Amino acid sequence: MDRRSFLSSAAFGAVGAALTACGGGGSELALGGAESSSLTTSLAAARISTVVKSRVIVIGGGMGGATVAKYLRLWGDGISVTLVERMPTYTSNIMSSMVLTGQRSMSSLTFKYDTLRSKYGITTVFGEVVAIDPVGVKVTLADGTVLAADRIVMAPGISFDDVPGLNGSNKMPHAWQAGPQTTLLASQLAALPSRGVAVLSIPKTPYRCPPGPYERACLIADWLRVNKPGSKLIVLDANPGIVTEVDNFTYAFMGLHGNVIEYHANAEVTSVDPASMTLITTAGTIRGDVINMIPRQRAGALVATAGLNNATEGRFAGVNVLSYASTVSGADKVHIIGDSSATTQPKAGHIANQEAKVCADAISRILSGGAPDPAPVTNSACYSTITMSQASWLTAVFRYNPTALAMVPVAASSAASTGWNSDSFEEMSTWFNALMADSFA
Ligand SMILES: Cc1cc2nc3c(=O)[nH]c(=O)nc-3n(C[C@H](O)[C@H](O)[C@H](O)COP(=O)(O)OP(=O)(O)OC[C@H]3O[C@@H](n4cnc5c(N)ncnc54)[C@H](O)[C@@H]3O)c2cc1C
Structure with missing residues (x-):
């Protein structure tokens, strides 16, 4: 069933968006009564199934994690999504160099998780993930809570040497x-x-x-x-x-x-x-x-802790870019997206958003008994500030190449500006607002 036909045939029922927690603190993460009735209304408005058929834990609520959580709810057939993030709000790296020049405030780069909860029924847990069990598909938090699911998506960004x-x-x-x-x-x-x-x-x-x-x-x-x-x-x-x-x-x-x-x-x-x-x-x-x-950089620390840092001289996570499943033997129920993964695409927020959508689509298909799309395409736009009021731009499209088993650039669909100007600087804000809305709203 493709995404369009799934959405038009999705069933709506009572909220059952609970995620079983086992071991450790043994707490159960579930929606409360008043919250669940208003959530049922907004989920119905968003045409999201409220029947739970499978469960996914997303680790990291940045550009990759927030997006995959949202699109798993929009495209999945009754997928309950729990997003675990260490910080209560997300601060965008994109545009953050303009804080150095006083052109942006940190608050203008801060995004909340409220809409992901209220509009899409995502359960948020604020805490540090300290371990994962790739085979048992379990996640351990710093407070000892252990969460179990059918799939784990890791999007923990980077760590530094x-x-x-x-x-x-x-x-x-x-x-x-x-x-x-x-x-x-x-x-x-x-x-x-x-x-x-x-x-x-x-x-x-x-x-x-x-x-x-x-x-x-x-x-x-x-x-x-x-x-x-x-x-x-x-x-x-x-x-x-x-x-x-x-x-x-x-x-x-x-x-x-x-x-x-x-x-x-x-x-x-x-x-x-x-x-x-x-x-x-x-x-x-x-x-x-x-x-x-x-x-110098490497994948978010948790990737190495979980033994999934099998690419780029042990710095990043090898993935199958049809689904972003780990290429470590026995860990194929763990998907790694965004800056932590090793792909031929740049480590960028726009690409993390795109990888998240390919991953959400693949997991949705797999959990419904199907296979990932065999020919995914991703794209990226990038604006670079050359002065405090002028920018250049670059766009790139990547298509899956079944021989290389990798995403390869499509030259005819990629372009870069010759020079820079103030129009591009203004368009940069429009692009940024649209990207952040696609990930967090
Ligand atoms: C100065 C600067 C400018 C940039 N400009 C652009 C640009 O113009 N365009 C563009 O496309 N990209 C840009 N980027 C890159 C972009 O910010 C990253 O590529 C993008 O944020 C990667 O997304 P991610 O989801 O992999 O990681 P992040 O967005 O960093 O999200 C990772 C999240 O995981 C959480 N986390 C990590 N470990 C744990 C754990 N153990 N438990 C719980 N939570 C955890 C973190 O708190 C964080 O919220 C820029 C980056 C910088 C630094």
């Missing part, structure tokens, strides 16, 4: 997971003396948001030009060169921001000394007044 010498110092924030480090880096930049030196380090690929560090460099350079005359931004790139949107970023670094940005390729940070604000790199020793140290 330890930087030798950093020792937990907050003097060199990465601000690559939007939150306290973002506001810390913003305040450090605000305190930068005129003619000061800021440093931004870019880790080796694959990392979250390929254009992100370059667009942040452009944004900071434009802000320094206006607010801290005579200051410099040293960009240390661990890669052999700019990894994406090469033409636009090269023109921006060498031309528009040529008086501010000093770019070094093949400059990998090997250790740091926060006391002297110094970085030891493969291209020499660099000192800065403000240092935005973005470490």
